[in-house]
Amino acid sequence: MTHPIRLGAVAAAAALLALSACSQGSATREDSGEDGQVVVRYQEFSSNGGNEANLDAIVTAFEEENPGIDVQVETTPYADYFTKLQTAVAGGTEADAFELNYENFVTYADSGALAELSVDGTAYTPSLLEAFQHDGAQVGLPESFSDVVLFYNKDLFAAAGVPEPTADWTWEDERAAAQALTDTAAGVWGDYQPATFHEFYKALAQAGGQFLTDDGSATAFNSAEGVAAATWLAEKSGTVMPTEAEGAGTPDFDSTLFRDGKLAMWHSGIWMFGPLADVPFEWDVVVEPGDTDKASAMFTNGVVVSANSDHPEEAQAWLEFLTASDTTVDTRLNAGWELPPIADQDKLAPYLEQSPPANRQAVFDALDATVLPPVIVRQQEMQDAVTEELGNAAAGRKTVEQAVADAAARVDELL
């Protein structure tokens, strides 16, 4: 008879082997290309969560035009991307080319980890191209830009008899609609906007406040505007929005809630247009409501070549194709992904002709009044401190005033 402990150990070992087989490839992987091909490895996060096939299409088109180059993409979710990239750079195993968001670009450019590029920049929107220069050198290319708008479920608004949002809405209108639309018995929530750093600096601008003083030496958000912005975010949890204990904050929770038709209003990025194209209800977007001011969050991603790359020219060729080729422009516009950073505005026209959402003009209207995230050296520590204190306010562990004061004190220590 087989001994039970031995049997158990074999079963456990089999289970462990099965689990370990699921682990992903590492950043150190390098497949050799086919005969004579140059392999260009590319690390990125922005196709994760629904746009992987679109990036694949761009890669395929590039490889057809450049049969001598084999592009190998390594996609990592945003939440883990910068941890992985930082470790790869420290270990000298980073890809030939990789993606950076604007907040992280400065650190990497400063470090000397990026190769200087020689590109004809006329294809790009000048302000976006300049964003990826450092000490007069072009060390990155703009890859995309995007903003955050208010998504809403038209069916839920119609069913509740609530008028749909317009560009003139303020927080008061959104608050009243969210309360009218929330139906906890049916599992329907009125609004979703997490109490985090990224929502806070924007809400602060919408309330007319400022995150840092003009010279950047101290925080300026422990103010009436700061309290108003924090209140606006913190009051949603448990009233018109699920609490953390109900699942809020876990990956894909909000997108799943919206896709399931259980969420009436959702503050999210335009990169969700594509993934939401097939939902079985009507939805649209508007520019986010403001308080005293209008302010929309805008994000820019860039791509860079590693200073350690053995194939900088091929890597740059890939990045130029990825950022400004007609294939990329078409793919991004058709898929409803983040927008291409190109100078030629006429090429963007097809984007507006598609739906859903019908009101794509809101994507461009939002650019009339944008707010960029405050950037400091100890960026992640600042973001974590602000998010944690806002979470304390949202969960009722601290008063909003106390949470804002504590967040300001903690950020001041980091400056």
Next chain:
Amino acid sequence: MSTTTSSRPTAVTPARKRPRRRNALRYGGNRLRYAGIVALFLAPSLIPLTLFTLVPMVSSLWVALHDWNLITPMEFVGLANFRELLADGDTWAAFGHTLGYIAGYLPLVYLLGLAAALALNTALRGRNVFRAAYFLPVVTSWVVVALLWRWLLSPSNGLVNHLLGLVGIDGPGWWTDPTWAMPSVILASAWKDLGFVMIILLAGLQAIPGELYDAARVDGTSTWQRFRHVTLPLLSPSTFFVVVISLINGFQVFDQVYVMTGGGPAGSTEVVVQQIYDLTFRYGRAGDASALSWLLFVVVLVVTVVQVRGQRRWVTYA
């Protein structure tokens, strides 16, 4: 975590009689050949130990003397990292959370493991199946166990709160509530590790000679008296081993915290190793993280030395 530490405390396992010199003499006094054979047998553990423990330890001491964000070149700062850490409230909070974890985990895992060992040391039907079942979590990946417990203790749709609801109890927020987050981690840890404690104590129980119980019975002792005056003292070497190992593992608690709470909510489960991870990989402060690793090492070393010194007072070797 446990694989790197479990090899260390073998030095404090109950010392049997010294290996006799006859072994050395058998090789005809050829000391060189003897040393070669020793090296050969040590190599499988010595090489990985050197590569993955000793070399990183020494290099982390070097990193601890620098400011380094992993991307830009290192900058020498001497002992400044240590000074800053000792003056930083977050460091003390992390040690406090770790001690809180140990205070809950150690008694719980020991008592549960002892209960399981005592129960499975009897002539219970199917005891081998139970022994295997209790040991299975020990060899399961921490990530799997932590995800399982995260779901079991999920405040809104977890099994535990569902069952509590059936008997009219409104379950707590578990890992979303700063009060309950650490108990959640402790519960998961004790569940996973009790099989390890059980196996060690079971071996200890089986090494106790039956004549001692017979003699005690002849003297008219009760079951409790036999447990108190025969079982517990003779189990003390195994208990000592379990306590030393569990304490070291307790100070190094990380995997379950990282997966279940990530140090939250509101920093209530930010233990020392989670802090080391955050400093390195979230905040790009590898120098501070290395210094904190060394502070932790010193604390674990002191605690272990004190235990080994103190064992004479309560550990009975038969």
